[in-house]
Amino acid sequence: MLNLEKRMKPREALEVSPFDTGVFTWKMNTRSIEENEWLQIDNCREEDLSLKNLGPVGNHLNGSESTSLKLFQTIESWLNKRSFTLPVVDNSLHPIDRCGRLMQEDVCLMERISERWTLTAASVCFPTHWDPFSKLGLPLDDIHEPVPRYEQDLIPRPGNFMDRISDEMIVARTGWSLTACSDLALGHEKQMVEEDPSELIVRVERQTLRRIPNSDAIAFTIRIHRWPLHVIRDDADLANDLLTSLKQLPDEIKTYKTETVELSPIVENYLNNRINQL
Numbered sequence: 529m530l531n532l533e534k535r536m537k538p539r540e541a542l543e544v545s546p547f548d549t550g551v552f553t554w555k556m557n558t559r560s561i562e563e564n565e566w567l568q569i570d571n572c573r574e575e576d577l578s579l580k581n582l583g584p585v586g587n588h589l590n591g592s593e594s595t596s597l598k599l600f601q602t603i604e605s606w607l608n609k610r611s612f613t614l615p616v617v618d619n620s621l622h623p624i625d626r627c628g629r630l631m632q633e634d635v636c637l638m639e640r641i642s643e644r645w646t647l648t649a650a651s652v653c654f655p656t657h658w659d660p661f662s663k664l665g666l667p668l669d670d671i672h673e674p675v676p677r678y679e680q681d682l683i684p685r686p687g688n689f690m691d692r693i694s695d696e697m698i699v700a701r702t703g704w705s706l707t708a709c710s711d712l713a714l715g716h717e718k719q720m721v722e723e724d725p726s727e728l729i730v731r732v733e734r735q736t737l738r739r740i741p742n743s744d745a746i747a748f749t750i751r752i753h754r755w756p757l758h759v760i761r762d763d764a765d766l767a768n769d770l771l772t773s774l775k776q777l778p779d780e781i782k783t784y785k786t787e788t789v790e791l792s793p794i795v796e797n798y799l800n801n802r803i804n805q806l
C-alpha cells in the first residue's frame with residue numbers, strides 16, 4: 529500500500545493536468561519551469577533511494593564519464609543550495625549511476641552524436657514497461673520506435689526542440705498510464721492484479737529537460753508519481769479530464785498502452801459512478 533501522506537499529491541507534483549482532453553495526438557506539452565522546480569523531493573525520499581540502491585547500474589557508453597560528472601555536480605549543487613542532505617553514494621560507481629542515487633528521479637544523458645541526440649548514459653531504476661539497456665546508444669527517434677504515431681505526430685519536433693534548449697532553460701512535460709501494479713519499477717511482464725478499482729494506479733511520469741552546464745549535453749529526468757484512483761476521483765477536474773482522455777484513445781495506441789486500455793472500462797465505471805453520486 530502506498531503511503532499517501534508522505535508522497536506529493538497531484539496538485540503539488542504537477543504543473544498542469546496530465547490528461548489531454550482534446551482530440552488525441554501525441555503532443556510536445558513542454559512548459560518552462562523555474563530552477564527550484566527542477567527536482568522533486570518528498571518524504572519518501574529515503575525509501576525510494578534505498579530501492580535505487582538495489583537497482584541496475586552500468587548502462588553507459590565509454591566517453592560519457594566527464595559529462596555525467598558535470599551533471600552530478602549540478603545535482604549536488606542544486607541539493608546543497610536548498611539545504612537537502614546529500615545521500616552517501618558509492619564513489620566507485622560511474623557518475624551517471626551516482627546521479628541517479630542522489631535523487632528520486634531517474635536520469636538519461638543525451639549527447640549530440642553525428643547530429644542526432646543520442647542516449648549515452650542512463651540511470652533508470654523505475655522504468656514504465658521499457659528496457660533502458662536496450663536503448664543505450666540509440667538516437668532519440670529510434671528510442672521512440674515502439675510508440676505508435678510518434679513519427680506522424682511528433683517527428684522532427686522533439687529533436688529540434690532539444691537543439692533549442694538554452695543554458696538557463698528548464699522544461700517539464702508529463703505522460704500517464706493506468707496500471708494494477710503499485711511498484712515503482714514496471715518491467716514487461718504484468719506484475720500484479722489489483723481487485724479494488726479505487727486502488728488501481730494512475731501512474732504519471734513527470735519528465736524534465738535541461739542543458740548540463742558547460743557541455744552540449746541534455747539531462748532528461750523522469751520522476752514517477754503513483755496515485756490510487758480514489759485520489760483522482762476526489763479531484764473533480766482531474767477525474768473529468770481522465771474520463772475524457774480515456775474516451776479519446778485511438779485504436780493505434782491500444783496495442784501500445786495495453787494495460788491502460790484493459791483497465792479503462794473499470795476506471796470509467798468507477799469514476800462515472802462516483803460522479804453520479806455527487
Ligand code: HEM
Pocket residue numbers: 554555556558636638647657658659663668671672674675682686689703704748
Ligand atoms: C521533448 C522531448 C520528448 C517528447 C515530446 C517525447 C514524447 C514521448 C511520447 C509521446 C511517448 C509515448 C508516451 C506514452 O507512453 O504515454 C514517449 C515514450 C518514451 N520516451 Fe519520450 N519524448 C521526449 C524525450 C525523450 C527523451 C530525451 C528520452 C530519452 C531516453 C525519451 C525516452 C522515451 C522512452 C524510453 C519511451 C518509452 C518507449 C517504449 O515504450 O519503448 N523520450 N516519449
